[in-house]
Amino acid sequence: MPITWRCGHCGNRVGVPNPVWQAGESKAIMCPVCAEVTALVHGAYYPPAREHAAVEHLPPDVDVAWNEAVNSAGAGAFTASEIMCRKILMHVAVDKTGADEGKAFTEYIDALDSAGYIPTGLKPKIDGSALGETSPTTSFLRLTRRWLTGRCPSPASCS
Ligand SMILES: [Zn+2]
Numbered sequence: 001m002p003i004t005w006r007c008g009h010c011g012n013r014v015g016v017p018n019p020v021w022q023a024g025e026s027k028a029i030m031c032p033v034c035a036e037v038t039a040l041v042h043g044a045y046y047p048p049a050r051e052h053a054a055v056e057h058l059p060p061d062v063d064v065a066w067n068e069a070v071n072s073a074g075a076g077a078f079t080a081s082e083i084m085c086r087k088i089l090m091h092v093a094v095d096k097t098g099a100d101e102g103k104a105f106t107e108y109i110d111a112l113d114s115a116g117y118i119p120t121g122l123k124p125k126i127d128g129s130a131l132g133e134t135s136p137t138t139s140f141l142r143l144t145r146r147w148l149t150g151r152c153p154s155p156a157s158c159s
Helices: 060-074 078-097 107-115 123-127 134-148
Strands: 003-006 013-016 020-025 026-030 038-041 044-046
Touching: 003 026, 013 078, 060 078, 060 134, 078 107, 078 134
Parallel strands: none
Antiparallel strands: 003 013, 020 026, 026 038, 038 044
C-alpha cells in the first residue's frame, strides 16, 4: 500500500510505493524529491511536516515552546503538543490583552476573542478542542501556527 506524506525535509507532498525499511509498525520512508529519510512510527512522522515547522521572528520563549509543540507531535506525543500550544495561547493572551496569569484556559481564549485576536469562526474550534485526541490536536497545532505566522492578523482576513 502506497505511503503519502508531506516531507519534513523539503516540504513537498510526496508518496512512495513501499518503505525502504520496516519492522512491525516502524518504517523508514525515503522522499522521492529530496532523498532524505523520514521515520514513520505508529502514525507519527519524524521530522514532522514543514507546515508545522519553523516560524520566524518569534520571541525566544515562544520559539522554544513552539518547537517543543512541533517535536512532541512529531514524536506522537499529541497531548504534550496540545499542552504546549495552549501554553503559547495563554502567553499571547497575557502579553496582548493584559490578562492575569493563573486563569483557566477558556478565560484566556475569551480575553483573546474580546480583543479581536480570534478570527471569526475559529473560537468554537479552539473551545471544542478535546485534549489528547489526535485529530483536534493536529488542527490545534495548525491553528497555532497560522496564528503565530500572522496569517490571521484580523478577523476579516481569515475565514
Ligand atoms: Zn523531501
